[in-house]
Amino acid sequence: MIDLICIGNELLTGLVEDLNGGYLARRLWARGMPVRKKAVVGDRQEEIAAALEEALEKSRVAICCGGLGPTEDDLTREAVAALLNRPLVQDEGWVEKLEAFFGERGMSMPASNLKQALVIPGARLLDNPYGTAPGMIIPWNSRYICLLPGPPLEMQPMFERELLPFLEGLDWAEKVQTRLLKCVGLGESFLDEQLKSLREWDNPSLCLVSSGLEVHIQLCATGDGRRDPQQLLEEGAALIKKALKDFYFGEGEETLEEKVAEALLKRGETIAVAESCTGGLMADSITDRPGSSRYFKGGMVAYDPAVKIALLGVPEALIETEGVVSEAVALEMARGVRDRLQSDWGIGITGIAGPGGGTKEKPVGLVYVAAVNGPGEECWQLLWNGSRRMVKSRTVQAAWVLLWRMMREDADS
């Protein structure tokens, strides 16, 4: 097992969210190395040492994030040195790296940074191309203390390039093998029914987690000497994919957005979006993907009804008879943006994000999402609970599901 210790006062005052713990847990687990516990402690030597002591008693590896900076607050090195009774020594190689780091930036090294060349004797140093603190792997009584810097931009590459391969090379008796299958567009009760027989399995075991509109199914298999965990996973995954074939879209780090983008590229088609209540979030979500300019023409955020009429060509009479939040207007918006931006696909979204603006007939959370592509036109009526942000983000997720469904039906037919 592995223990994580995240270090920094700012994490305990809530000024900064700890992003490292979740990242490391996810990455380690995906490679079959389970995390026993995560602790978040302040910049206090005795707290760091106490957390480390517990971690080394219960787990084989303790990974500490943070507290490697140049200031007096940064005490992780000191806590480890005191705990192991190995006084810190200056690493001349790292002093040279520090001088080079500052030299390249046309600066001379501040004296305080010299502290970052202090290392635990016996440690293997981990390179830090984006910062000034080295990481360390410190072997101790068949266990390992690993130190990583706190800033995610420095921590993540160091972890991926050096620490993760090192940990994978250790011989893990308790190593688990996992697979993560991703589904969308189905209720949990339906899923429960479909997977009833599988849920009684204990190897691989199943863990279901909702993530927005998606349901992620994690399979965990352990080798028990008789059966090969990879084969157990393969069999389990095949059964699940068969049972959920209408909902399954990908595995591991794959995303629904990526599946839709790949389909658009394969079809050689482009897309444009007209948004009202989601206020630009759909366009934002499309453009988060590098290379999206190859299939994304652009979007219109038609917040004011007058903009829907003037720029998207939604007939004023339609808005009067059907209301601005209606299936007819969503479809007109989708057609309007497709025609004006000369794309193949058009998306139209109109609804009431709240907290104000709802009526008995059209309550807060009511949203219409339309997608058009040539003769293919579809519109979903949705009703969400929750905050304004929740309505916006669930609606955008639904739009991706709608696109994915329509493209898959095309592919099937």
Added chain:
Amino acid sequence: MIDLICIGNELLTGLVEDLNGGYLARRLWARGMPVRKKAVVGDRQEEIAAALEEALEKSRVAICCGGLGPTEDDLTREAVAALLNRPLVQDEGWVEKLEAFFGERGMSMPASNLKQALVIPGARLLDNPYGTAPGMIIPWNSRYICLLPGPPLEMQPMFERELLPFLEGLDWAEKVQTRLLKCVGLGESFLDEQLKSLREWDNPSLCLVSSGLEVHIQLCATGDGRRDPQQLLEEGAALIKKALKDFYFGEGEETLEEKVAEALLKRGETIAVAESCTGGLMADSITDRPGSSRYFKGGMVAYDPAVKIALLGVPEALIETEGVVSEAVALEMARGVRDRLQSDWGIGITGIAGPGGGTKEKPVGLVYVAAVNGPGEECWQLLWNGSRRMVKSRTVQAAWVLLWRMMREDADS
């Protein structure tokens, strides 16, 4: 001090991010109650009990989140009962609430939910309008064990309505008083220089945290018998506001976006945005605010250069001579969207979000942000390091700073 314990296997596999720990830390700290340590443990009775034991040894209050559900995995109640040696008893009042909860939804109560009516003898129950598990406050040897449900939608209202007032009513010897001042648009080294004398203070102490383009300054004062902490904070805050008057924008939970929105409403003006590299994120950020329809006309995401020409009226010749990523094009986009959407303010954003598309003259991360309002026109050239998402989000922050600056200059003149 307070210890936080977040419970759930899904938190250790990284499948779900722990949002409760950061929320509770921030809210407790803002009310002067410091958090000593946060632990994240799995659904294992012995791990929960061990974390609780440590917490109660070091802190006066231990708050546990999660593990109160109806399934066999949910073991928080059992762990506390075993630790305190107080067998769980069924609370008949809660059984009635459960039956009513399901009755209102036209369902009969599943037998497994009866487990949620099991309580620790001596506990004060905390109501849960959004779910089926009660929270608890359990006094024990002048200390308190507090249990909250894991889903944030249930946890947050319960914490705010019942647990926070209870904790504030306790007599906290170590209670600190804090204030959070927020600045924007200044470098950390400049800030260091300005605050040099203040930083040597130890009461109130200063803590600086960067949050995107903002710098948040937290002042912490403790009553030492001689001086009143509120007055210490008042004096410190006044000095900081004076030193940083060009950069200070608000306090506590106030946001820059809110300051700009308030200024627009006060001026009775409207805004529209034309975005290229931010891909809708600026519009999304404007529309996250309830009531934004009162001042936000709409936006155009002009991703394809052809869309900039056709819909925003950017002259094709200008794109050819200046390039699509240029000050001239950003200004034309701002003017174009203002004129077409008939708003008072127009924002134009064009740049290279990366990772591809950069050249030596115009590298990845180069962005122009323009704002126009009548005769007032301003354009910033920015150059960001970092991922595509980072470029998008920093650019949107910069657009808010630009708007805030221009409106404040108007107000000053």
